[in-house]
Amino acid sequence: ASIAGMLPATNPPYNVTKFGVVALSEGLRAELEPRGIGVSVLCPGFIRTKIMESARNVPDRFAGARDTTGEDADMSDSEFAEMAREAIAHGIDPLYVGELVREGIEGNWPYIFTDTEFEPAIMERFANVKAGFDLIRDRIPRH
Secondary structure, three states, rough: OOHOOOOOOHHHHHHHHHHHHHHHHHHHEEEHHHHHHOOEEEEEEEEEOOOHHHHHOOOHOOOOOOOOOOOOOOOOOHHHHHHHHHHHHHEEEEHHHHHHHHHHHHHOEEEEEOOOOHHHHHHHHHHHHHHHHHHHHHHOOOO
């Protein structure tokens, strides 16, 4: 699902898709739990993969439709793309992630995080949500 589904919106279209996976997984977890079926959300950080070379996997019928990794790509020379390449190059070992995912599934963890890099941003988001409740706590009409 990516941790982006839980971070403050820095890239809204991307984050919406990731948050959708998180929301779907949370809903399915609650719905399937009575049947003994667990659902875990994998929220990975940067993992040492070849994701930035993913254009090699484009089916022939889409070849040439959009160059996502070459010199003409929208983000290939951008600061964000370079940061992502660097973070991925120094990312977490995929074998460790696989072991963690197995442990998370076997333990029925609701969320499987691969590291704590984004924890401060998540805690900031939760603090902002809590602050919204705090603003109305004393205003709620009591019957």
